[in-house]
Amino acid sequence: MNDIGEFTLMVALATALYGTVAYVMSARGNRIDLYLSADKIPLITWACVMISSIALWKALFTNDFSLQYVYAYSNIELDYFYKFSSFWGGQKGSLLFWTLLLSTYTLVVHFQNRKKSLIVVPYAMAVLLGVTVFFLFLLNFSTNPFERIPLPPADGRGLNPLLQNYWMVIHPPTLYLGYVGFTVPFAYAMAGLITKSLDDSWIRLTRKWTVVSWFFLCMGNLFGASWAYVELGWGGYWAWDPVENAAFMPLIIATAYLHSVMIQEKKDMMKVWNMSLVLLTFVMTIFGTFITRSGLIQSVHTFDEATLGYYFLGFLFFIIAVCSVMIVWRLPLLKSKNELDSFLSREASFLFNNLLLLGIGFATFWGTIFPIISEAVRGIKITVGPPFYNQVNVPIGLALLALIGIGPVIAWRRATWSNLKKNFHKPVAVALVGGAVLYPILPLSNRSEIYTFIAFILCMFVTSSILLEFFKGTMARSQSHEETTVGALGSMIWHNKRRYGGYVVHIGVVMIYAGIAASQSYGTHIEKRMKIGDTIEISDYMLRYEKIAAVQATSVKTRIIAQLAVEKDGRRIWTARPEKEFYKGQTQPVSEVDVRSTLASDLYVILADFSEDDSATIKVYYNPMVSWLWMGGWVIALGTMVCAWPDRLEQRRRLERLKRQEIVFSPAQE
């Protein structure tokens, strides 16, 4: 099966290469023979990559240590669950997984458009297959997952214990689904530039792809934060690590695009801007991959054998050059005659939102590459840590949060101060009352706490402004359509899925802001060397160290489990069991934290160290409102589902347009 897997990888490269060329030639020469021939390629390439993937999975499940990859990332004792996920645990497998997703997306785009005679389709397919060629080239000639070991060992080295966590089964595929998904809007944008089809059609073709990819990237970031929180054992979930930043930057730019594209749809302007954002989002996904796989930076997220830097750097420069040339070349077609009606309008608020998002994106980019530039230019290794990002991104983030609240209550096209006052007074009143209530309760002794106080006020402002929008809309509909309140709310959302789904997403974002603000400012921690019976106090909790025990979990894993009784108001409410896990062949043990999570706070207990006399060093974090982050993620998921739900009205409009177009432009009339 390994031979077959390696062989199909090579065949996939050949077919993808042929497909790229054949699609372009079929479009340029308008040749049916070449098009029908190329039309088979997406399915063949996908099937070949799928066979290779199955071969690698089979090798992992059957402990075939003749493969270097299986030896490096699996062993006999590894749970099947993690054998499955070790497919993307290493560089080679993760690249194969990336290629599998890309070829699957390409196949879906192919099936979506195979009956359409749009000239952009073959070019978009060529771009998708072209990107696939790059990844297949790497898999075949630089990082082959089917590389053999001449004398296969009896057992493997096993998967990095940090990756043996359920979040690592979910987090990378979700992130990759987002990363890879942005190749589709990129392909359509390039096809639009090539064919001069630069009206709204490419935006409409890619709208759902963008929303879905954005969603996966957003959830991928959140799942990654969850993994860091429960597995890395430092009490936090985000450290502005370069690889975290690499996944964050495309998300930020795609968010800017999702907002600014609405201005293009409504006002037929900002075409250059939107085109640039789509292309930049894809560039950032490749930049993220370059960061992870170049070996230039050290991170818990980078791959051990990060040697692909030059390939990705070359690819990155190639894409940037092509995109720049294409935009400059088509600039006359992308220019817009329209202008904003007023700077006091929702369009203008979207424009500011874009500037702020790009500000965050640029600050994050600069912080990420500065150590690399510093080392290359001056030979000095500098670390850019959380203080830099917090100093720059927190104020911008707060301004952005304010805009989320301003957006719903400001009119499209033009608003006036008197109407703004009328619409703002309720959300502002809610925020001020909330602020007045919080003021005596919350500490305001440093900048971070002041920012958090402002964030809470803004969260209340945004939430009330969104809820007010739902309320007003429902009431207006209820009166004009003579519907019940519940019926009016339902039909209002149903007929404006994008708008109200977007508001639900914003509620989720507000929850995330609240969670970050509270946990970053009001969290406390304590570390203590404890003997059996000792107690430790944090916030309202008292933890009593009861015992410690060693358990041989499997033949390769030993667990040292400490037990602490957690009391609140003199009543036992929970038993914390933090662990240290020792894996055979690994020098460092892994901490398995124990977390009691409630809406108000998390109690996060770590077994930092232990001795033979049963004493142990226990570290306890009290993290307020961390669960709001994860709940915010689910609310975002709900909102995205509403946004991406198939819109019959839009489909009907599209069909009517096509019908009319056909009547006017049918060949019979020529």
Place this chain on the structure above:
Amino acid sequence: MSFIHFIELLLIAGIMVAVGIPLFGKLPKTRPFSEVDPVEEAFKHLLVRKEEVLLAIKELEADLQTDKVSNEDYESLRNKLEGEAMAILEKIDTLEKDKRKSGKSSAKNLLLA
């Protein structure tokens, strides 16, 4: 020849046949893609713009109902949007008539004008 080699050979042959048949078989001489016609593109764009302007009028009404715009702004913006809609509809009608009458060339002139 081993079984694996046989399978590999079979795979290549299958792919060659699937990809090659359209290249060497008899096919009707049709053109798979309609060329990008600037007039058609403009027509398509106008249809989309028409929908967007009508949608904007609806949104403006909703903004009035929810007190986001004043009556004066509503009136002036509505007049502006209706003017835009009328201009678009006129262009669409002229383009349709012109296309039916004399084909692309004069329609192109209209667009250029």
